Amino acid sequence: MPSVFQSIVATRRSHRDTILPESTVFDSELEDLVKFALDNSPSYFNSQGSRAILVVKEDHQKLWDAAKESAKAVQSGEYLEGTLAKIDGWRNGYGTILIYDDEENLKGFQAKIPPLAEIFVEHQAHSSGILQFVLWTSLSEKGLGGSLQHQQALVQDYAKQAFGVADSWKLVAQIPFGKIKEGTVLPDRVNAPIETRFKAVGTSKEDPKTFLKTITTTTKTVKAADGSVVSTETTTKTELKPKLV
Numbered sequence: 055m056p057s058v059f060q061s062i063v064a065t066r067r068s069h070r071d072t073i074l075p076e077s078t079v080f081d082s083e084l085e086d087l088v089k090f091a092l093d094n095s096p097s098y099f100n101s102q103g104s105r106a107i108l109v110v111k112e113d114h115q116k117l118w119d120a121a122k123e124s125a126k127a128v129q130s131g132e133y134l135e136g137t138l139a140k141i142d143g144w145r146n147g148y149g150t151i152l153i154y155d156d157e158e159n160l161k162g163f164q165a166k167i168p169p170l171a172e173i174f175v176e177h178q179a180h181s182s183g184i185l186q187f188v189l190w191t192s193l194s195e196k197g198l199g200g201s202l203q204h205q206q207a208l209v210q211d212y213a214k215q216a217f218g219v220a221d222s223w224k225l226v227a228q229i230p231f232g233k234i235k236e237g238t239v240l241p242d243r244v245n246a247p248i249e250t251r252f253k254a255v256g257t258s259k260e261d262p263k264t265f266l267k268t269i270t271t272t273t274k275t276v277k278a279a280d281g282s283v284v285s286t287e288t289t290t291k292t293e294l295k296p297k298l299v
């Protein structure tokens with residue numbers, strides 16, 4: 055049976071055009087959700103180089119309207135039509151979380167440990183991915199559908215001037231979200247055979263709960279009235295204690 059955590063993880067899906075301009079929670083809860091994700095998502099060297107901006111309602115709509123204008127300036131024909139249709143799906147939501155990398159933060163860690171400068175770029179991407187997952191899944195837990203988008207080319211300039219974004223913040227992803235349209239049924243995700251993606255090494259069928267053995271030794275001493283020891287008896291008891299208590 056899946057755990058509560060596993061059920062929440064399994065419920066998160068990509069809701070691209072199945073969202074409404076409504077929320078299931080107060081804006082203050084959305085703010086707390088984003089702050090929680092920032093505070094509790096691990097980052098390489100605890101560098102905390104990710105940033106997030108929560109944008110809701112009219113400001114969210116203006117953001118995606120600006121994306122449409124940007125798209126019209128650089129795309130045409132069927133490709134543009136497709137982009138505009140996709141943007142309409144996200145715009146029809148309640149809000150968007152913009153996720154940034156702070157390049158100053160990254161440079162700081164690269165300067166501190168030069169041999170790791172190159173790998174830190176990758177590690178910042180991993181850190182951001184974890185944050186993105188926590189945000190997306192937390193929204194899902196609140197009954198809000200979202201998707202993960204990478205339309206920085208279309209929205210970054212508008213967001214920078216409209217929300218006063220620092221120069222060092224680099225937009226890396228967007229999560230448009232909203233209440234899920236009633237009756238939405240997404241097709242099941244098709245997963246490749248698990249055997250091609252998983253190996254186990256050194257596992258056994260032994261119940262991990264019985265791994266902890268405790269051995270208790272008890273000595274019983276019988277004494278005479280004058281205090282002298284008449285006999286001693288030592289017993290040893292072995293108990294299998296549940297490991298996960």
Ligand SMILES: Cc1cc2nc3c(=O)[nH]c(=O)nc-3n(C[C@H](O)[C@H](O)[C@H](O)COP(=O)(O)O)c2cc1C
Pocket residue numbers: 066067068069070201202203204243
């Ligand atoms: C790193 C990453 C990048 C993604 N980029 C996009 C994207 O640009 N646009 C989009 O609509 N979905 C994007 N997705 C969503 C995936 O397509 C989606 O999660 C996957 O098909 C599984 O479907 P599910 O989210 O419904 O479980 C991305 C997901 C990940 C993890």
